[in-house]
Amino acid sequence: MATTTTSTVTTIAAQAYHVLKINGYSNTLKAGRHHPLSSCPFSASGHTWHVSxxxxxxxxxxxxxxxxxxxxxxxVTEEDVMAKATFSLLDRYGNPVPLYTYHTKLRNFSTSSGRARGFENFIRRDELERSEYLNDDYFAVAAHVIIPKEKPSVVVPPSNMHLHYGDLLVSKEGTDVKFLVSGEMFAAHRLVLAARSPVFKAELFGSTKKGTIDAIQIDNMEARVFKALLEFIYTDIWPEIGHGKDNIAMAQQLLAAADRYGLHRLKFVYEDKLCNHIDTCSVSTMLVLAEKHHCCKLKEACSTFLSSMSPPIVEDLNSSIFGSELEKTVSSSENHGSQINRTDIRIQPAGDIPPPRSASTIVAARANHVLKIDGYSSALEANCKLRSFPFSAGGHTWHINYCCTDYISFYLVLEDAVDEPVMGQVTFSLLDQDGKPVLSRTHTTRMFSFSLNSSFGFHKFIRRKDLEQSEHLKDDCFAVSVHLVITKGAPSVKVPPSNLHSHYGDLLSSKQGADVEFMVRGEIFAAHRLVLAARSPVFKAELFGPLKEGTTTDAIQIDDMDAQVFEALLIFIYTDTLPKQ
Incomplete structure (x- = not known):
């Protein structure tokens, strides 16, 4: 009978053969305990080695x-250095002695604790001294070093669950519920909505289940917001939001919609984004939004922003916080009247605001600099860029650039070379004749990262004609204040990882809404046709396509598979992960 063998193929990237010759063995015994003797260094695969x-x-x-x-x-810190070694005692002819030949396993030598690999009990001294391999106070040991290439591996593609459910949403195949939102109709799948949202689960399957109406009416929400909400529910991907006012309004409505339907991950995403889009025009709206939807980090970011502003601006904001801007529609489950309820929030002057208990942004330094343009018409005729005197903030030197064309432009410039970028936010305010900021002419940048000669500001701070027709230009002079806040860290919300797999895993475990059963080696497994068809083209053909099983209520028989294997298959279909062995 023929014997069978197995083999492992190792592709060698580099190898080296080095002989350690101990000439004067008796003298080496005089070395202190635990003190090794080292061979001459040698090279292999671009690295330097020696034998101890x-x-x-x-x-x-x-x-x-x-x-x-x-x-x-x-x-070596940037990469792993994988190697294995063979140590052999050599006979007098230089040949390895099989009895004293040892092989290490493939090991990583680049770790701090693993840069030396070998054998503590290579040979007993008395055995060496009695052997023929110690001759004339001399013996030798060969070290054969092999550095292999990376093992061949199968490239496993990334999870595609989101693509499968995204295709299901786009195709509308198997949809069983419709929504009417701002005159636009959306088709969806009850099972998917219920798996991803506890609110939809209650509305579609629970005690508050909607009747068998043609379409469920969704009030107080724009169609584009509901569309983005559906895309997140199916794919766990959210739309990117830019910096325009319309985009910020979209982000605010998505946060409210996420809170309304219990989509906490989406809510955290947009809370984090809105923390980086706070300015004098939006801070009051952001505060009300944060209060109504329990967004602690957004509220802290608003407080930090307000603490960096001058008292006159805060007073103007305080007087207008319940003004027309707060009457914009922001949807929420508690706001069916389409209006933001009045909330008892008052903005305190900057000096009176206590620091947030766990603010994500820490103000490291701030400075207020007033740029006076005395001789406006002369600067206009010069038609050149002017710069202010330098001033200091946060241990750095700054100046302001001023330019006038059809618009008046202002930029803050960092003069110093820095090892690390300086995070800062700038508020430019046109001053009235009493030296107070004009709220309508106050603009705040986003948080920016400053480096040498980098500049941030506003190209269109004010139209030249508007300034010339205003009362703020008097006797050919006007002034602008620049308030700089230097921070450590940026407002951030910890967004949890994707929970798409856990939601469908819970659906599989609960068996709620299961509509198909499989018999596998005497064991029954309940599942959901929609999930199986979304994830497997074979199940799709068998359950909905030309290979569709009959409408019998009996379990579908699977004959050529173990129950344990089928269970693992179901777990992968629902969660995109394999069960732990």
């Missing part, structure tokens, strides 16, 4: 043995 020889062993437990190790001399 311990004549008295490397530990007290092997003091009667000789220890031999291969050592990587280089300190």
């Amino acid at each position: 020889y311990y004549p008295h062993g490397c530990r007290d437990s092997n003091k009667d043995c000789i220890s031999i190790f291969l050592v990587l001399e280089d300190i």
Whole structure:
């Protein structure tokens, strides 16, 4: 009978053969305990190595043995250095002695604790001294170093669950519920909505279940917001939001919609985004939004922003916080009247605002600089860029650039070379004749990262004609204040990882809404046709396509598979992960 063998193929990237010759063995015994003797360095695969020889062993437990190790001399942090070594005692002809030949496993030599690999009990000293391999106080050990290439591996593609459910939403195949939102109709799948949203689950399957009406009416929400909400429910992907006013309004409505339907991950995403889009025009709306939808980090970011502003601006904001801007529609489950309820929020002057208990942004330094343009018409005729005197903030030197064409432009410039970028936010305010900021002419930048000669500001701060026709230009003079806030860190909300797999895993475990059963080796498994068809083209054909099983209520028989394997298959279909072995 023929014997069978298995083999592992190793592709060698580099190898080296080095002989450690111990000429004067008796003298090496005089070396102190635990002090190795090293060979000359040698090179392999672009790295430097040597062999360490311990004549008295490397530990007290092997003091009667000789220890031999291969050592990587280089300190490597960017990559793993994988190698294995063969140590052989050589006979007088230079041939390896099989009895004293040892092989290490493939090891990573680049770790701080693993740069030396070998054998503590390579050979007992008395055995060496009695052997023919110690001749004229001389013996030799060969070290054969092999550095392999990476093992061949199968490239596993990333999870495609979101693509499968995205295709299901686009195709509308198997939809069983419709929504009417701002005159636009949307088709969806009850099972998917219920798996992803506890609110939809209650509305579609629970005690508050909607009747069998043609379409469910969704009030107080724009169609584009509901469309984005559906896309997130199916794919766990949210639309990117830009910096325009319309985009910020979209983000605010998506946050409210996410809170309305219990989509906490989506809510955290847009809370984090809105923390970086707070300015004098939006801070009051953001505060009300944060209060109504329990967004602690957004509220803290608003407080931090307000603490960096001058008292006159805060007073103007305080007087207008319940003004027309707060009458914009922001949807929520508690706001069916399409209006933001009045909330008792008052903005305190900057000096009176206590620091947030766990603010994500810490103000490191702030400075207020007034740029006076005395001789406006002369600067206009010069038709050139002017710069202010330098001023200091946060240990750095700054100046302001002023330019006038059809628009008046202002920019803040960092003059210093810095090792790390400086995070800062700037508020430019036109001053009235009493030296107070004009709220309608106050503009705040986003948080920016400043480096040498980088500048941030406003190209169209004010139209030249508007300034010239205003009362703020008097006797050919006007002034602008620049308030700089230097921060450590940026407002951030910890967004949890995708929970798409866990939602469908819970659906599989609960068996709620299951509409198909499989019999596998005497064991029954309940599942959902929609999920199986979305994830597997074969199940789709068998359950909905030309290979569709009959409408019998009996379980579908699976004959050529173990129950344990089928269970693992279902877990992967629902969660895109394999069960732990």
